[in-house]
Amino acid sequence: xxxxxxxRQRDLLDRxxxxxxxSGRERAYGVSALNGYDAGLDAALRAALPTEPGAIDxxxxxxxxxxxxxxGVATTVGLALAVGGATDTALPPGGVTVVGPSGLARFGQxxxxxxxxxxxxxxxxxxxxxxxxxMDSGFGYPYARIDVAGAVxxxxxxxxxxHDAITLIRAAEVAGAAExxxxxxxxxxxxxxxxxxxxxxxxxxxxxxxxxxxxxxxxRWLAREAAYTRTPRAIAVAAHYAQQxxxxxxxxxxxxxxxxxxxxxFGMHVHTMRLExxxxxxxxxxxLAAALNATSYPAGTGNGR
Amino acid sequence: xxxxxxxxxxxxxxxxxxxxxxxxxxxxxxxxxGEHVATDFTRDFCRQLGDREMFASHWPxxxxxSDASPWQFIISxxxxxxxxxxxxxxxxxxNWIGPAIFTSGTPEQKDKHLKRIASGDVTWCQGFxxxxxxxxxxxxxxxxxxxxxxYVINGEKVWTSYAREAEYCFLLxxxxxGSAGTTGISIFLVPTSTPGFxxxxxxxxxxxxxxxxxxxxxxxxxxxxxxxxxNEGWSVIRSALAHERIGGPRYARxxxxxxxxxxxxxxxxxxxxxxxxxxLAAARAACAAAxxxxxxxxxxxxxxxxxxxxxxxxxxxIVRCERLVAELALDLWGEESLLVGSVGHGQIKTSxxxxxxxxxxxxxxxxxxxxxxxxxx
Numbered sequence: 001x002x003x004x005x006x007x008r009q010r011d012l013l014d015r016x017x018x019x020x021x022x023s024g025r026e027r028a029y030g031v032s033a034l035n036g037y038d039a040g041l042d043a044a045l046r047a048a049l050p051t052e053p054g055a056i057d058x059x060x061x062x063x064x065x066x067x068x069x070x071x072g073v074a075t076t077v078g079l080a081l082a083v084g085g086a087t088d089t090a091l092p093p094g095g096v097t098v099v100g101p102s103g104l105a106r107f108g109q110x111x112x113x114x115x116x117x118x119x120x121x122x123x124x125x126x127x128x129x130x131x132x133x134x135m136d137s138g139f140g141y142p143y144a145r146i147d148v149a150g151a152v153x154x155x156x157x158x159x160x161x162x163h164d165a166i167t168l169i170r171a172a173e174v175a176g177a178a179e180x181x182x183x184x185x186x187x188x189x190x191x192x193x194x195x196x197x198x199x200x201x202x203x204x205x206x207x208x209x210x211x212x213x214x215x216x217x218x219x220r221w222l223a224r225e226a227a228y229t230r231t232p233r234a235i236a237v238a239a240h241y242a243q244q245x246x247x248x249x250x251x252x253x254x255x256x257x258x259x260x261x262x263x264x265x266f267g268m269h270v271h272t273m274r275l276e277x278x279x280x281x282x283x284x285x286x287x288l289a290a291a292l293n294a295t296s297y298p299a300g301t302g303n304g305r
Numbered sequence: 306x307x308x309x310x311x312x313x314x315x316x317x318x319x320x321x322x323x324x325x326x327x328x329x330x331x332x333x334x335x336x337x338x339g340e341h342v343a344t345d346f347t348r349d350f351c352r353q354l355g356d357r358e359m360f361a362s363h364w365p366x367x368x369x370x371s372d373a374s375p376w377q378f379i380i381s382x383x384x385x386x387x388x389x390x391x392x393x394x395x396x397x398x399x400n401w402i403g404p405a406i407f408t409s410g411t412p413e414q415k416d417k418h419l420k421r422i423a424s425g426d427v428t429w430c431q432g433f434x435x436x437x438x439x440x441x442x443x444x445x446x447x448x449x450x451x452x453x454x455x456y457v458i459n460g461e462k463v464w465t466s467y468a469r470e471a472e473y474c475f476l477l478x479x480x481x482x483g484s485a486g487t488t489g490i491s492i493f494l495v496p497t498s499t500p501g502f503x504x505x506x507x508x509x510x511x512x513x514x515x516x517x518x519x520x521x522x523x524x525x526x527x528x529x530x531x532x533x534x535x536n537e538g539w540s541v542i543r544s545a546l547a548h549e550r551i552g553g554p555r556y557a558r559x560x561x562x563x564x565x566x567x568x569x570x571x572x573x574x575x576x577x578x579x580x581x582x583x584x585l586a587a588a589r590a591a592c593a594a595a596x597x598x599x600x601x602x603x604x605x606x607x608x609x610x611x612x613x614x615x616x617x618x619x620x621x622x623i624v625r626c627e628r629l630v631a632e633l634a635l636d637l638w639g640e641e642s643l644l645v646g647s648v649g650h651g652q653i654k655t656s657x658x659x660x661x662x663x664x665x666x667x668x669x670x671x672x673x674x675x676x677x678x679x680x681x682x
Contacts, residue, residue, distance in 0.1 A: 002307050003604040186677050201681045206674035214621045218594035228308040241590040289586030
């Protein structure tokens with residue numbers, strides 16, 4: 001066991017952070033706050049980070065996705081990290097997206113390719129001939145509805161490998177958004193004064209805040225551990241816990257943030273609304289629960305007698 | 306970053322698991338940790354663990370351990386706690402009493418206590434809470450007044466587990482005249498055979514081990530019974546409590562109960578009951594969350610880093626998982642849970658303790674808030 005980043009991992013995360021910083025963190029955050037797509041930053045991140053298949057392992061991908069989510073940037077790189085972790089075929093140039101069961105796709109209007117679940121198969125398709133319609137959504141990312149009828153198939157993905165990669169990337173994105181939201185809430189509680197003192201002095205709020213910090217941390221480490229062990233149980237646990245965290249923290253952190261949480265200028269919505277979007281992408285709680293309960297403990301490990 | 310076990314750690318777990326399977330009677334699987342505190346069996350079990358260098362393996366070898374990594378501490382905790390804790394009360398000795406002595410004790414104290422602890426041959430209790438000092442432990446008023454080369458202790462401790470079987474009490478008392486709060490507190494290692502010491506049972510609903518009231522009526526102990534510098538016991542106890550808070554890996558037992566529930570559900574068709582699947586999954590995930598947060602704390606400990614935040618996060622997660630599993634067990638077994646020996650009965654009792662034993666969960670929430678938000682004052 002070693003919970004520290006190794007040199008390569010630290011270098012990857014530093015590189016991502018440097019690119020975001022160079023592009024202007026407040027500026028990048030501002031794009032996200034308006035539900036936008038940060039084309040320049042996205043291109044810079046895609047050029048600098050090794051999202052290609054085989055370039056890095058799944059844990060590295062999860063760490064990067066978590067960090068980018070924590071930074072609150074509007075990039076397709078998180079999805080590229082998932083796709084790159086599920087295929088051995090080189091990805092086409094441009095952004096990649098994932099088409100959900102109802103045809104909705106995060107950053108769909110700017111993507112060049114997409115992963116689509118067909119009957120019994122998962123395909124990577126070129127979106128050049130597809131019908132893409134930008135949709136109105138207030139959930140932290142731009143969404144489009146994509147009809148892939150005219151898209152050209154590029155690759156067929158292994159379903160299990162794809163499931164593991166996209167599940168853990170989404171769980172990691174929940175972890176990053178949750179930690180960022182918790183940290184933003186901490187700053188709010190420390191600086192916002194009511195009743196003549198900072199809100200952070202009120203024990204009722206302190207305890208509720210602390211509970212959110214527990215959930216955020218556990219989400220982070222469960223996703224990271226699952227990316228390392230890649231056992232079905234660990235992946236299912238990470239997904240289920242992330243879904244629960246996203247659902248619980250949005251309501252709780254909005255409440256702790258007060259009416260400011262609704263204001264775009266405050267910026268909390270970048271994380272809270274994304275948490276809601278991500279939990280919907282992860283799937284319904286009953287299905288995640290059924291998936292978890294269908295797995296068994298890996299033998300010989302902690303609390304898995 | 307990696308989340309695998311070393312070969313030595315895997316072997317240690319397998320050896321310990323095999324030993325438990327070999328010597329532990331089957332009925333232990335249904336016991337609540339702490340139900341058997343200090344029987345001939347638990348004493349013999351601890352001695353056998355000691356003989357195999359599996360009792361305190363993570364301790365330094367000069368104190369009776371094997372210089373193994375702190376990960377062996379949590380591995381043994383997981384395996385033994387999930388098995389009903391056949392160490393009885395002696396799990397405390399390994400978790401924090403011994404480490405407090407080898408961190409702050411005199412050579413004579415180390416010589417006197419550590420080898421006995423490491424060989425599984427001695428029982429302890431902790432003299433912490435008082436009627437006016439529970440969660441606010443620093444409000445304690447039990448006094449230890451110098452009298453020549455001795456201290457004379459007077460006061461009362463309450464809600465003390467394991468006291469009637471204990472040979473020693475790890476006692477907090479106030480030595481600074483007129484002191485208040487965390488200053489002026491000292492630690493004493495008090496033989497329970499000392500005249501003036503009395504333990505009496507406080508009847509409780511837990512039914513798993515006795516709660517006790519300890520009375521110190523002019524208990525005279527030599528200066529050599531004091532652990533660490535006079536009036537500076539608080540720093541020792543803070544470190545000890547960090548060990549205590551995650552020392553009993555309750556999540557391991559809760560996870561085992563969750564698996565029993567799942568097996569019973571498969572056999573009895575409970576899976577079809579409304580909400581069962583989502584509640585079972587939530588309980589299982591909560592156990593895993595507690596485990597990984599404990600591992601985070603152990604990682605910090607192994608590297609000699611501050612572990613306070615990680616310990617508090619883990620402790621809150623442990624309480625959550627205990628309660629989720631208890632609620633599920635109670636609801637599913639229904640009236641059967643009313644019976645002593647039932648899974649529901651055992652789990653609800655352990656979950657009731659979870660948020661209080663080793664310090665209240667609210668203190669952990671306070672700690673997290675203090676470290677993330679500031680002092681709050």
